[in-house]
Amino acid sequence: MKDNLFKAILFTAAASVLLLTAGIIYALVGSASEAFREYGFLGFITNSEWDPRSATEEYGAFSFVVGTLFTASFALLICLLFSLPVALFTGEYFKGTKISSFVSSVVNLLAGIPSIVYGLWGFYAIRPLVVDLGINSQGFGVFTASVVLAIMIIPYASSLSGEFLSMVPNNLKEGAYSMGATRMEVIQHISLPTAGSGIVAAYILALGRALGETMAVTMLIGNTNHVPKGLADTGNTMASIIANQFG
Numbered sequence: 001m002k003d004n005l006f007k008a009i010l011f012t013a014a015a016s017v018l019l020l021t022a023g024i025i026y027a028l029v030g031s032a033s034e035a036f037r038e039y040g041f042l043g044f045i046t047n048s049e050w051d052p053r054s055a056t057e058e059y060g061a062f063s064f065v066v067g068t069l070f071t072a073s074f075a076l077l078i079c080l081l082f083s084l085p086v087a088l089f090t091g092e093y094f095k096g097t098k099i100s101s102f103v104s105s106v107v108n109l110l111a112g113i114p115s116i117v118y119g120l121w122g123f124y125a126i127r128p129l130v131v132d133l134g135i136n137s138q139g140f141g142v143f144t145a146s147v148v149l150a151i152m153i154i155p156y157a158s159s160l161s162g163e164f165l166s167m168v169p170n171n172l173k174e175g176a177y178s179m180g181a182t183r184m185e186v187i188q189h190i191s192l193p194t195a196g197s198g199i200v201a202a203y204i205l206a207l208g209r210a211l212g213e214t215m216a217v218t219m220l221i222g223n224t225n226h227v228p229k230g231l232a233d234t235g236n237t238m239a240s241i242i243a244n245q246f247g
Helices: 002-039 041-046 062-093 098-111 115-132 142-166 170-178 183-194 196-212 215-220 238-245
Strands: none
Touching: 002 041, 041 062, 062 098, 062 142, 062 183, 062 196, 062 238, 098 142, 115 142, 115 215, 142 196, 142 215, 170 183, 183 196, 196 238, 215 238
């Protein structure tokens, strides 16, 4: 009796997740159906004209799609350069030490900071630096938004990657050391390949956070409705245009 009740609870919980996902998809597709009928799915995606207040009411998402992919990709590249060394530091070189625990705690603390705080910090700290470097005259643009976005997702990627690296079985590494392998060779041929799938999953999650980030990007990207021509140019993302024109 108790076993059947427990199974029923588990089934209900799993079914509720599926129903919630289906409800979200239904609401999104239903709300967008009129635009798809008017412009077609490809027309909506490939058209770069966005002017909902004009008489013709142009709705083209191409510039926002490009801005989203551009910003998130550059942020992920920066994240990769910094988060993997941090993950190796905490999950491999100093695994189980006090310094590793301290660094992990700081990383987890950074992951919990609200995005609006990162946005304000980027506005008052990173934006003036971008102006001083001559990248952009006003400091707003894809580069500024990507740098702040990278700083936001580094804690996620480094924390998860470090956890997967720390779970690599010691007997595999000890076997490599017994054969004369160096620390770098063990990392290259044992740790990274063994934890590879988990590390890839960590960066996919970080990319998902970058693609959906709203407030920090909205404050820094410049919010102009055109396809960005480079890192120094301003633009918009899917999330920022929704935030700017919601309601």
